[in-house]
Amino acid sequence: MRCLIEQQVLEPALSALARIAQTRAPAAVLQGVLIEAERGQVTLSAYDYDVALRMTVEASVVDPGGVVLPAKLFAELVRRLPKGTVDVATIAPHHLSASIDVGTTHAELHGFDPEEFPELPDMKGIAPVELSAKTLVEAVESVGYAAAKENAARPILEGVYVGYEGGKLIWMATDGLRLARVSQTVEREMSIRCTIPRRALTELTRLLDADHDAPLQVYQSASYVMFAWDNVQLFGRLYQGEYPDTSRVMPREFAAVCRVERRRLEEAIERVTILAENERHTVLLYVKDGVLELTSRSAERGHAREEVPLVEFKGEEVKISLNARYVLDTMSAAESSKTMQMQVARDRRSALFSDESDNVHLISAILTRD
Known part of the structure; x- marks a missing residue:
């Protein structure tokens, strides 16, 4: 096999394939990328039985054929090569290794027999x-x-x-x-x-x-x-x-329902989390008329409190402790929304956040003495 591929084309493809190929794969061949050259194109595949990726790139194919080369090593080498045409060719007589040439740069990689590489899943006959x-x-x-x-x-x-x-x-x-x-x-x-x-x-x-x-x-x-x-x-x-x-964990009744500016709540949570104690990053949210009060404390570091004005509020005053990291993940996932609705379950076991597209994010409460 011998093929010529532009470095700017090969490098991003190999970077993606190297993320799929696992260094701890059950079979050594699965640590590699399968290279198949034929009819003016090269198909590159990586597979670990859970995830597979196949990419086809334009190339000048001098001699059709295939080889499996170590994915991460090949990707790292190509990433550092100068821009230009990468000449990839298997080495006789066994063709289980390949030479990599660009200008005055030359390298050889030991590989595997492409016959050992497993077949990717067959999707023929399935309507997409x-x-x-x-x-x-x-x-x-x-x-x-x-x-x-x-x-x-x-x-x-x-x-x-x-x-x-x-x-x-x-x-x-x-x-x-x-x-x-x-x-x-x-x-x-x-x-x-x-x-x-x-x-x-x-x-x-x-x-x-x-x-x-x-x-x-x-x-x-x-x-x-x-x-x-x-x-x-x-x-x-x-x-x-x-x-x-x-559906069984979604609350049906709520003690309080409020709406808050998403970015303002996110920034406030980020600040009070600095002093949140233990690995759960516990922050107490106190919903009351007009204000959402956030409190965190640590026996060793101190405590923090911040108030975020509410855009809307109805229901009763209620307190609930949540993992601040979970709240931040929720705010990040809904970053296109200017406001978020927060509903505290009647039993105080969870809080339900809804963005402006009515997508929902449920967070279980942390039991505390507050």
């Missing part, structure tokens, strides 16, 4: 669902933060649920202590219902441009979902089983 890149990125950024970072007992909570329900596309994530739910109106019925690994969606948002409104094709099989656009295909292995019924 079409979404805009902007719609998808906005949804993922609004709910992805609430998915569990790690949950061995309930791994499905590490994913983001997406499903079509009554004219809307519902996106949802929860780690058991907080929940985010986004509803997007769609023009047509969609046959989609699955729970996607947060890691796959995080990589998807890194690859997509939030302002890019081009169509995105979404293919769902029994085990995988594939997002396809331009010359890129990103796969995520789906979590099996039913996503938890979150």
